[in-house]
Amino acid sequence: MTDLKGKDILDGAQFTRDDLEHIMAVADDLRARLQDRPSLDLLKGYVLATLFFEPSTRTRLSFETAMHRLGGGVVGFSSAESSSTAKGETLADTIRTVDQYADLIAMRHPQIGSATEAASVAKAPVLNGGDGAGQHPTQALLDLYTVKHERGQVDDTTLVLCGDLKNGRTVHAGVEVYKHYKCRLIFVAPDQLKMPAEIVSRLRSQGVAVEETPSLEKALAKADVLYMTRIQKERFADVAEYERLKGSYVLTREMVERIRPGVTVLHPLPRVNEITTDVDGLSNAAYFRQVGNGVFIRMALMALIMGKI
Numbered sequence: 096m097t098d099l100k101g102k103d104i105l106d107g108a109q110f111t112r113d114d115l116e117h118i119m120a121v122a123d124d125l126r127a128r129l130q131d132r133p134s135l136d137l138l139k140g141y142v143l144a145t146l147f148f149e150p151s152t153r154t155r156l157s158f159e160t161a162m163h164r165l166g167g168g169v170v171g172f173s174s175a176e177s178s179s180t181a182k183g184e185t186l187a188d189t190i191r192t193v194d195q196y197a198d199l200i201a202m203r204h205p206q207i208g209s210a211t212e213a214a215s216v217a218k219a220p221v222l223n224g225g226d227g228a229g230q231h232p233t234q235a236l237l238d239l240y241t242v243k244h245e246r247g248q249v250d251d252t253t254l255v256l257c258g259d260l261k262n263g264r265t266v267h268a269g270v271e272v273y274k275h276y277k278c279r280l281i282f283v284a285p286d287q288l289k290m291p292a293e294i295v296s297r298l299r300s301q302g303v304a305v306e307e308t309p310s311l312e313k314a315l316a317k318a319d320v321l322y323m324t325r326i327q328k329e330r331f332a333d334v335a336e337y338e339r340l341k342g343s344y345v346l347t348r349e350m351v352e353r354i355r356p357g358v359t360v361l362h363p364l365p366r367v368n369e370i371t372t373d374v375d376g377l378s379n380a381a382y383f384r385q386v387g388n389g390v391f392i393r394m395a396l397m398a399l400i401m402g403k404i
């Protein structure tokens with residue numbers, strides 16, 4: 096198992112199966128310890144910086160909540176406009192500056208590779224909270240953890256990933272963790288938004304069972320888990336193309352009940368129109384429990400990186 100002390104978290108592909116199991120076990124332990132108290136003091140006195148150059152609700156707030164519940168403190172900004180980026184400061188200089196304040200850096204930035212660039216100049220460990228259409232490894236971990244919690248296991252699961260698989264960083268990171276389990280992956284996307292061919296062929300060469308189809312109904316019939324995603328509007332150069340594709344897939348309660356009543360429905364959120372709100376009341380609609388799981392996974396990661404657990 097990899098010792099995470101002092102490590103950056105940049106890419107879903109950096110973990111072994113043992114790492115994944117260990118992080119999830121630590122998350123379970125922290126969840127149990129928080130049953131009878133609001134916070135712990137594992138990271139008392141430490142400071143997390145959250146540098147969000149792109150919009151975020153869950154990722155930033157759950158990193159911050161996780162640090163507070165570990166007893167530490169938080170500094171940061173939530174838009175590029177409110178930081179010196181707006182005055183022309185480079186990412187490297189922003190990171191060198193924050194490195195003087197914080198013990199850990201969680202960041203989100205529109206550029207693919209930005210977290211890796213930040214990690215190359217920072218002394219503090221960097222946690223990638225999303226680099227453009229690249230990676231989103233902490234989301235992949237909390238998604239995996241949610242599958243395990245909702246279904247009892249990850250092995251022998253058919254996972255359907257649906258939506259913008261070209262631009263979605265959560266699915267790019269997700270496949271790198273699911274590949275360590277005996278999962279069947281079914282990718283559902285319109286032609287223009289398919290999972291990049293190099294990812295599909297690499298997964299197949301690594302022995303992962305991958306199918307592709309444009310039909311959500313066909314895939315849903317085989318799904319244990321359905322992971323819906325948003326069409327990533329901000330990655331489109333052509334707004335008209337986004338308008339054409341935004342309604343590609345809409346999951347309704349009627350579809351779930353007719354085709355696959357037992358399916359576990361996940362979504363990294365925010366949803367725009369991919370899941371109608373009447374799905375929310377189903378006991379197997381797990382996307383808000385998924386949000387809560389993010390706090391425990393991020394607590395586990397930060398405690399492990401600081402060598403406190």
Ligand code: NCD
Nearest residue numbers: 153154225265325363364365
């Ligand atoms: C996702 C993201 O930002 O990549 N959201 C999240 O982190 N929970 C998904 C999205 O924005 O569609």
